[in-house]
């Protein structure tokens with residue numbers, strides 16, 4: 180069995196094409212906008228939400244049937260119509276132009292699939308079943324939602340700031356690495372769940388002092 184290769188793509192300013200304008204296309208458009216992609220939707224009909232986004236100028240909209248030239252210059256292409264032959268054509272063309280392609284009705288013909296996504300600020304949880312059961316992926320995501328609350332968003336923000344601070348502290352790299360490891364060992368999952376940002380700050384100050392005196 181081969182496994183899918185997970186990555187986190189930077190899509191800001193990249194051209195991404197969604198062919199189709201139904202519920203599935205609407206979901207794909209929403210997640211592309213979250214990533215600040217430049218989104219074009221080509222569809223014969225589209226949902227009121229997509230209509231609104233086109234009117235607001237947040238996505239480029241072409242209300243018509245798909246044309247072969249549409250795929251040109253796209254980084255990601257989503258074939259999300261309800262017509263298998265159209266989706267197949269979109270995929271074939273997109274691949275021939277070197278784009279990565281997601282086919283809503285046939286994961287096995289896609290170069291990537293979309294996981295169920297949960298965000299906690301800088302933390303992203305992505306659950307994939309490799310297409311085996313999108314409903315299972317969604318329910319695992321819901322369980323993660325309960326397990327990892329808003330405190331993880333705060334903690335990731337805090338730890339990111341501390342990491343920047345330590346990297347710029349002028350300490351030699353060995354000391355920086357030890358300090359970051361020790362900060363994490365002291366705060367850890369327990370500190371995130373039962374501590375507070377004030378307590379995390381005290382830990383950092385204490386360990387920083389010890390490291391500077393070493």
Ligand SMILES: C[C@@]1(CC(=O)O)C2=NC(=C\c3[nH]c(c(CCC(=O)O)c3CC(=O)O)Cc3[nH]c(c(CC(=O)O)c3CCC(=O)O)/C=C3\N/C(=C\2)[C@@H](CCC(=O)O)[C@]3(C)CC(=O)O)/[C@H]1CCC(=O)O
Pocket residue numbers: 206207210281282283284285286291292293294295296306307308309310311312313314315316317320
């Ligand atoms: C995670 C999520 C992300 C997203 O789409 O943004 C996503 N599907 C979601 C929901 C969902 N999709 C479907 C149902 C109905 C119940 C069911 O069928 O199980 C539900 C549940 C619901 O809506 O509640 C139907 C469905 N989905 C696919 C097919 C075609 C096929 O499998 O052949 C069919 C049958 C269509 C038909 O019968 O006509 C295919 C794909 N769906 C994927 C992702 C990719 C694999 C993910 C993985 O499992 O790894 C993949 C391969 C391609 C892709 O789209 O990338 C999103 C959860 C949103 C959230 O997190 O809340």
Ligand SMILES: NC(=O)c1ccc[n+]([C@@H]2O[C@H](COP(=O)([O-])OP(=O)(O)OC[C@H]3O[C@@H](n4cnc5c(N)ncnc54)[C@H](O)[C@@H]3O)[C@@H](O)[C@H]2O)c1
Pocket residue numbers: 198199200201202203204221222223224225226243244245259260261262265283284313
């Ligand atoms: N990936 C998933 O999570 C998922 C979930 C449900 C369904 N599906 C699959 O995805 C397909 C789309 O689902 P949906 O609920 O969004 O469908 P839908 O019927 O709501 O929408 C289909 C869209 O395709 C457009 N369309 C049809 N022919 C076109 C063409 N030649 N050019 C441009 N646009 C065209 C229609 O105008 C419409 O906007 C389904 O047929 C199903 O196979 C996937």
